[in-house]
Amino acid sequence: MTSDTLQAPHMTDHLDLLESHAIFILREVVAECERPVLLFSGGKDSAVLLHLAAKAFAPQQLPFPVMHIDTGQNFPEVLEYRDRAVETTGARLIVAKVQDSIDQGKVVDPGPMGSRNRLQTVTLLDAITDNSFDAAFGGARRDEDKARAKERILSFRDAFGQWDPRQQRPELWQLYQGKVNPGEHLRAFPLSDWTELDIWQYIEREQMDLPTIYFAHERDVVLRDSMWLAVGPFVEPHTDEKIERLSVRFRTVGDANCTGAVLSHAMTLSQIVNEVAIANVSERGATRADDRFSETAMEDRKREGYF
Amino acid sequence: MKLAHKDLLRLATVGSVDDGKSTLIGRLLVDTRQLFDDQLDAVVAASEKRGVGDLDLSFVTDGLRAEREQGITIDVAYRYASTPTRKFIIADCPGHVQYTRNMATGASTADLALVVLNVAHGLKEQSRRHLCIAALLGVRSIVVAVNKMDEVNWSESAYLSVVDELDTLANELGFESVVSIPISALLGDNVVDPSLNTPWFDGPTVLHALESSDAGSWSSAHGGARLPVQWVLRQPGGGRTYAGMLNGSTLRVGDVVTLLPANIETTISAINSGSGPRELATTGLSIDVALDAETDAGRGDLIATAPLPTVTKEFAATICWFGDSPLRVGQRLRLKHTSKVTPVRVKSLNGVVDIATLAIDGNTMLQTNEIGLATLQSAEALVLDDYRDNRVSGSFVLIDEMTNATVAAGMVGRAAFL
Numbered sequence: 001m002t003s004d005t006l007q008a009p010h011m012t013d014h015l016d017l018l019e020s021h022a023i024f025i026l027r028e029v030v031a032e033c034e035r036p037v038l039l040f041s042g043g044k045d046s047a048v049l050l051h052l053a054a055k056a057f058a059p060q061q062l063p064f065p066v067m068h069i070d071t072g073q074n075f076p077e078v079l080e081y082r083d084r085a086v087e088t089t090g091a092r093l094i095v096a097k098v099q100d101s102i103d104q105g106k107v108v109d110p111g112p113m114g115s116r117n118r119l120q121t122v123t124l125l126d127a128i129t130d131n132s133f134d135a136a137f138g139g140a141r142r143d144e145d146k147a148r149a150k151e152r153i154l155s156f157r158d159a160f161g162q163w164d165p166r167q168q169r170p171e172l173w174q175l176y177q178g179k180v181n182p183g184e185h186l187r188a189f190p191l192s193d194w195t196e197l198d199i200w201q202y203i204e205r206e207q208m209d210l211p212t213i214y215f216a217h218e219r220d221v222v223l224r225d226s227m228w229l230a231v232g233p234f235v236e237p238h239t240d241e242k243i244e245r246l247s248v249r250f251r252t253v254g255d256a257n258c259t260g261a262v263l264s265h266a267m268t269l270s271q272i273v274n275e276v277a278i279a280n281v282s283e284r285g286a287t288r289a290d291d292r293f294s295e296t297a298m299e300d301r302k303r304e305g306y307f
Numbered sequence: 308m309k310l311a312h313k314d315l316l317r318l319a320t321v322g323s324v325d326d327g328k329s330t331l332i333g334r335l336l337v338d339t340r341q342l343f344d345d346q347l348d349a350v351v352a353a354s355e356k357r358g359v360g361d362l363d364l365s366f367v368t369d370g371l372r373a374e375r376e377q378g379i380t381i382d383v384a385y386r387y388a389s390t391p392t393r394k395f396i397i398a399d400c401p402g403h404v405q406y407t408r409n410m411a412t413g414a415s416t417a418d419l420a421l422v423v424l425n426v427a428h429g430l431k432e433q434s435r436r437h438l439c440i441a442a443l444l445g446v447r448s449i450v451v452a453v454n455k456m457d458e459v460n461w462s463e464s465a466y467l468s469v470v471d472e473l474d475t476l477a478n479e480l481g482f483e484s485v486v487s488i489p490i491s492a493l494l495g496d497n498v499v500d501p502s503l504n505t506p507w508f509d510g511p512t513v514l515h516a517l518e519s520s521d522a523g524s525w526s527s528a529h530g531g532a533r534l535p536v537q538w539v540l541r542q543p544g545g546g547r548t549y550a551g552m553l554n555g556s557t558l559r560v561g562d563v564v565t566l567l568p569a570n571i572e573t574t575i576s577a578i579n580s581g582s583g584p585r586e587l588a589t590t591g592l593s594i595d596v597a598l599d600a601e602t603d604a605g606r607g608d609l610i611a612t613a614p615l616p617t618v619t620k621e622f623a624a625t626i627c628w629f630g631d632s633p634l635r636v637g638q639r640l641r642l643k644h645t646s647k648v649t650p651v652r653v654k655s656l657n658g659v660v661d662i663a664t665l666a667i668d669g670n671t672m673l674q675t676n677e678i679g680l681a682t683l684q685s686a687e688a689l690v691l692d693d694y695r696d697n698r699v700s701g702s703f704v705l706i707d708e709m710t711n712a713t714v715a716a717g718m719v720g721r722a723a724f725l
Contacts (some may be wrong), residue, residue, distance in 0.1 A: 012589050012591070012592065014314075014315050014394055016581070016582075016592065017315065017591050017592075019593070020552060020580075020581065020591060020592045020593035021552075021591075021593075023581060023593040024537070024551075024552045024593050027537045027538045027550060027551075027593075028646070030538070030539060031537055031606055031646065032537055032648075040448060052581075055581045056550075056593075057538075057540065058540075059539060059540070059542060059543060060540060061624065124497070142385045142386075143386075143387050144385075145370075146368075146370025146371075146384070147370055147371065149368070149370055149385050149386065150370060150371055150382050150383065152412075165371050165373075165382060166373065166381055166382075168382055169410070169712055169713045170408040170409065170411060170412045170629055170701070170704075170713045170714070170716070171412050172412060172415040172704055172713070172716045173410060173415045173416060173698065173699070173704075174416070174552070174699070175643050175644075175702065175703065175704045177639075177643050177648075177704060177706055177713060178712075179711040181711065192385070193385070193387070195387050212453045234311060265353050279343070280343060280344050281343050281344055281345050282343040282345055282346055285343060285345030285346065285349075295349070295352075295353055295356070295372075295375075296370075296372045299370070299372060
């Protein structure tokens with residue numbers, strides 16, 4: 001650190017630098033692209049992204065809409081949070097429904113208990129095309145998965161929405177260049193260099209609002225495939241499964257039928273920060289069935305155009 | 308529990324294919340317990356499946372299907388590590404010549420290069436190319452891991468002969484700090500724990516060298532403040548502020564600044580950041596500032612303090628060319644410099660760097676992955692610093708106007724060793 005930094009009225013720490021870098025990326029993409037959109041799941045990462053976007057353009061309104069790809073298999077607490085967060089920022093919300101893709105015959109309904117995780121890609125790409133978006137901000141982080149660890153901050157998608165990990169554009173310095181031809185688009189990941197712990201430390205510092213399921217609460221769960229799944233409309237216990245009422249929280253938020261809970265008593269942000277700091281299982285490893293299909297499950301989905 | 312605030316070091320691996328860069332990063336991450344249990348389990352399972360032993364450490368960062376099939380690194384993997392004293396952002400770069408553009412991507416933001424050499428092979432042409440690019444990109448500190456010492460029976464003379472060759476090149480390239488270490492990434496010797504096989508070596512381990520390096524972030528002591536305007540924010544009541552990321556030096560409310568290229572002198576009347584108004588901003592912060600003068604500043608302009616950058620439509624630069632076909636005199640491209648995009652034309656090509664000797668030959672065409680000197684003409688005036696003075700206002704990329712692909716990394720001016 002330079003001596004100037006030490007004299008600063010506010011110490012510049014790694015959270016300030018991560019925040020500044022993310023704000024820089026948000027502004028750069030908005031300046032370079034015609035029609036950006038922010039993808040918002042209601043999870044902690046997209047919550048941080050929306051929070052940073054509001055800072056990047058304050059005191060003005062967000063210069064882009066917010067879009068939720070709705071699988072119809074959400075936790076109700078997350079939908080409540082989505083509406084609350086979007087209303088607070090005054091952004092325009094677009095909801096693109098997987099159910100509509102099913103009704104249009106574009107994808108096959110896997111049934112009420114089946115996973116709609118992979119179907120989202122079709123809905124997402126259709127919504128990007130229908131709205132002529134040329135850039136989509138996402139909250140993905142490189143520490144989440146080995147395929148994400150390889151991805152550029154501005155990641156090019158061809159006219160079919162595909163990611164080609166062998167042909168990524170060079171990305172030098174912080175010269176993010178976002179030009180695409182009609183039909184192509186970019187994914188932009190301002191949180192690329194944040195770790196899970198950075199996210200929680202930042203949420204604590206900023207005292208951000210989050211869906212309640214991130215905090216420890218009592219819930220009926222069943223142990224399936226070594227994950228604690230919440231019993232509810234999308235998860236019916238099998239006959240050989242025992243329902244238990246336990247203190248749990250969610251470390252990630254995905255579809256209710258493929259997101260596992262972790263056993264936890266962390267009820268405050270500072271307790272969560274401490275829990276994350278000593279965790280010995282990764283957040284996706286602990287809680288996401290969608291990554292367990294194969295060795296390269298995330299890469300395969302990303303190539304098709306997934307988040 | 309209060310988590311300590313730590314400083315941040317960005318490092319990139321550098322060196323030829325198969326010398327062990329990914330294995331070394333895998334070893335560092337495993338031996339410092341940075342991997343979660345399930346991530347380690349997954350690497351073990353993948354190693355088994357591909358029949359490469361109990362634990363192929365390169366699979367920690369080589370996460371793509373094609374990389375694991377071919378046993379090479381294709382693109383940069385970013386990994387995050389934290390020790391009691393430091394946070395690290397590690398860019399594990401590919402060594403293969405075909406993926407030089409990806410190596411440059413990883414090295415362009417690095418404060419330090421972790422150079423990996425095979426003790427049996429010394430400096431291959433590709434190692435020299437990578438070191439040359441790292442030096443051009445402004446990396447000033449290197450940690451050199453002389454790898455595969457187990458394959459030469461821990462021979463001190465074999466180590467020293469590679470170090471001699473390396474020291475000569477490092478000296479020519481002008482690195483300010485060079486730390487060499489004999490290691491075995493495969494077995495872990497001198498990576499995190501000191502080796503019993505190298506009693507003749509009393510230097511640090513790789514981890515210790517990375518933790519104690521003073522390769523700080525790249526703020527130049529002798530440059531002025533630079534705030535490239537990214538975006539104009541309208542304030543309630545009719546005023547405007549100019550948003551961008553500050554670099555080069557600090558900026559204070561009351562500082563006299565010059566708006567370029569218009570060359571209007573004015574004063575900073577307010578500074579805001581993500582955490583609200585402040586009196587002082589340091590480099591690396593995204594801020595927006597209000598100016599005393601009524602101006603029509605916009606994206607692409609630069610707010611600067613003395614010593615001021617140059618305003619010009621013609622300049623000499625060093626180019627790393629990544630295009631599939633050669634760069635030729637007269638070629639038209641799009642240039643992005645800070646927040647400004649403008650067409651440029653190659654006025655002249657002034658020679659190509661011979662990687663083996665660092666001499667400049669008289670070639671007037673730049674082939675894929677070659678480094679050369681060029682004079683460029685731009686349609687609009689650019690506000691430039693020499694790259695050696697400022698990594699932000701001295702750098703640019705060239706873009707193919709048809710495909711929008713990034714085809715070159717450019718640095719204003721000429722490195723001392725060229």
